[in-house]
Structures are given as structure tokens and as C-alpha cells.
Amino acid sequence: MSIRVTGRIALDEAEIEEDFLRASGPGGQNVNKVETAVQLRFAAMASPNLSDAVKARLATLAGRRMTKDGVLVITAQRHRMRERNREDALERLLALIRDAATPPPPPRKATKPTLGSKVRRLEGKARRGATKRLRGARDID
Known part of the structure; x- marks a missing residue:
């Protein structure tokens, strides 16, 4: 399929x-006996369904999740149910x-x-300069 x-x-x-492996973090009594976390492995570089360009971009996007052998590893342990973690990892x-x-x-x-x-920029600069010049001290005779 x-x-x-x-x-x-x-x-x-x-x-x-x-x-499937045991998830870390809180989980009550279940945490030490139920393997709810999912580690999904996909041999991206060996996949015939991906083009070379997609494989190259995937390696860049994956970063540390891609092994030297070109296997993409995604670990999901957000949810307490194994099935939800499987869906999360696949998505x-x-x-x-x-x-x-x-x-x-x-x-x-x-x-x-x-x-x-360019002209508008220089006109704006001249206008701001004139405003600042008017703020200066005035000569009083």
C-alpha cells in the first residue's frame, strides 16, 4: 500500500x-512498562520514489535527524497513546x-x-535638514 x-x-x-520505545517524562505508573513512543525510520537516500533534488533538499531540512547513511529518524512521544504517536510521527x-x-x-x-x-529621497533629506536648521540658535542684533 x-x-x-x-x-x-x-x-x-x-x-x-x-x-516502539518507552517515552521519557511524566506518565504515571505506565511510563515504566508501556512503550508508547515511536521512532520512525525512512531510508530517504535509498528511496526510488524521491528525485535527487528532493533528496538533497530533504537532507538540508532534516539536519541532525538524517543519519550518515541517509536514513531519516523521527521520534514522537508527545501523546500518551501509541497510535497517536504513530500518526504524529508519520504526519x-x-x-x-x-x-x-x-x-x-x-x-x-x-x-x-x-x-x-532617488529624487524623492534627496528632497526628503533636504526638507529634514531645513527643519533642523530652523531649530538652531538665531542671531539677535
Whole structure:
């Protein structure tokens, strides 16, 4: 079965590996005996469903969550229920891939200010200078 990420990208469920571990933090008596935290592993660099450009952007966006082998590791332990943590981890993975799939904006082209904007700027400077000159001490005869 495949998971739809974008219009062009769909991941195979077999590519995603889940491990369950004990969550840290408060949780009462359950915290020491129930493995509710989810560690999701996705071999991004080995995935045939991602283009090279998406893989490169994904590695940049993932940062420390990407291992040297190109495996993306997402740990979810916000919720007290295992199923909610699974959904959270999967949604975070899909959001990260969606961000990587959107192309970066085109680079900004440097432009020069127009003649009109230069003139307006200089007129404003002259007006402010004149105002400040009027505030100065006056010569009294």
C-alpha cells in the first residue's frame, strides 16, 4: 500500500520502519512498562520514489535527524497513546517531504533604484535638514 505525499510523490509503506520505545517524562505508573513512543525510520537516500533534488533538499531540512547513511529518524512521544504517536510521527515525516518537494523560490535579481525614488529621497533629506536648521540658535542684533 502506498502513502500519498504530493501529487507526484507516493511512498511505499514498506519503506517506513517503526520502532516502539518507552517515552521519557511524566506518565504515571505506565511510563515504566508501556512503550508508547515511536521512532520512525525512512531510508530517504535509498528511496526510488524521491528525485535527487528532493533528496538533497530533504537532507538540508532534516539536519541532525538524517543519519550518515541517509536514513531519516523521527521520534514522537508527545501523546500518551501509541497510535497517536504513530500518526504524529508519520504526519511530521510527510510534512518534511512536502517541504522538500516544493521548489525553492527563484533568486532575487538586484535592481537599481529609479531616478524618481532617488529624487524623492534627496528632497526628503533636504526638507529634514531645513527643519533642523530652523531649530538652531538665531542671531539677535
